Amino acid sequence: MGKLVLWGGVSIAVLALLIQAIPVRRVNGPIEADVAAPPEVERIMRRACYDCHSNQTAWPGYSRIAPASWLVAHDVHGGRNELNFSIWNRYDAVTRRKKLDRAREEVKDGDMPPAYYVWMHPSARLTDRDKALLEKWFSAR
Secondary structure: OHHHHHHHHHHHHHHHHHHHHOOOOOOOOOOOEOOOOOHHHHHHHHHHOHHHHOOOOOOOHHHHOOOHHHHHHHHHHHHHHHOOOOEHHHOOHHHHHHHHHHHHHHHHOOOOOOHHHHHHOHHHOOOHHHHHHHHHHHHHO
């Protein structure tokens, strides 16, 4: 039984090392044209939205260790595909309106930022005042 446990532990350690070799794309592209928001709204968006919805992602240390690196990269790339404030200039007026309407609903429903993100980044937690400011600004655009 002892040898089985030892080999199991060694196998897990080797696997943990091997998965580190799987490449993960952690790139911040250029900021073509950031969305213009009032300073207070911009501060909220930067702390609660920009890690996944801009090209200004702060890649934390755990984003370099698999399997967490896979999850972080997946969330960032998915978030950028949905809405990227760093390429705001690429969206036409109709697309901007749709994206902001969706963002407003996600904030209003408490789906953004996601709970697991807030757990890892407590500063991203939105107060009722933060939510009201974002919802008002998103609606006015």
